[in-house]
Amino acid sequence: MLTIGKLGAQAGVKVPTIRYYEQIGLLPEAGRSAGNQRLYGRKALERLAFIRHARDLGFTLEAIRDLLSLSDNPEQPCVAADAIARAQLAEVERRLARLTALKAELERMVVQCAGGKIADCRVIEVLGDHSLCSTDHRHLESEASP
Amino acid sequence: MLTIGKLGAQAGVKVPTIRYYEQIGLLPEAGRSAGNQRLYGRKALERLAFIRHARDLGFTLEAIRDLLSLSDNPEQPCVAADAIARAQLAEVERRLARLTALKAELERMVVQCAGGKIADCRVIEVLGDHSLCSTDHRHLESEASP
DNA sequence: CTAATGTCTCTAGCAACTATAGCTTCAAGG
């Protein structure tokens, strides 16, 4: 049996994060020691490692919640899980496209600046006027984190 | 003079967002009409467009605050502005590298799944075990938004 | 003049944590 600190160290997750996952129902309520401290077994470690890895791959906690409940029913078909993964892949591809455009614009800005006064700075100038940009990089749809 | 709604429409920024920018001091307090409604001139529109464009390029509000105060001093040298832009470029490049790795892993997962039961699903399997990954895609340093 | 927008303030909520405060429990050394 692991204390919360050991569990966190093994899974690479900070202690308050584990408590947060329990609070939002992503981890089941842990058993407690005589002194009211949480205790975890191998299953909890596996579940937490799953969460951690999925987070590292950019899945949202909502998606992870669904993936976990799917993985609790091993006899079901896996199409739903695959769909979640494909949606995540599509999301990553959209961000990649946008970031690639941003990178191009930022490089252009930085390269074009001759390094004089603010009044002549290309960085400031381009930031004030999107028509100086070479791509249409604007935020069209919503976008989430990492 | 523009009302807040017209200003937002011209700059492509939602009305509550403008009020939010004023609240956090990114926009100066607007003048008011007789009936206490905010009124904006050309300078406010330019400033808001600058903010919007910088946001679209991924700068944080903190960075934008600095850029704006730099652009208010046109006689100063522009090295500080260029440094902010270069830092943003570096940030974008780091995210790009990470997202590229994520994309590779997600593609591998999706392709390898044969589409049977959850118990045999490669997606679920890989999520539970990072050693099945081909790259080290983990969250090493902190990372900010889109 | 009335009805439909538009605007006002204020508060609360979103994701996914992180930090703080003030307490209790545990493990190890003397």
Add this chain to the structure above:
DNA sequence: CCTTGAAGCTATAGTTGCTAGAGACATTAG
């Protein structure tokens, strides 16, 4: 056995960049 320090507990508030709602006032079109 006792003390000290680390680790654990709860609860609350803060982070970023907005967005949504309630309820009241202003403006404008017909």
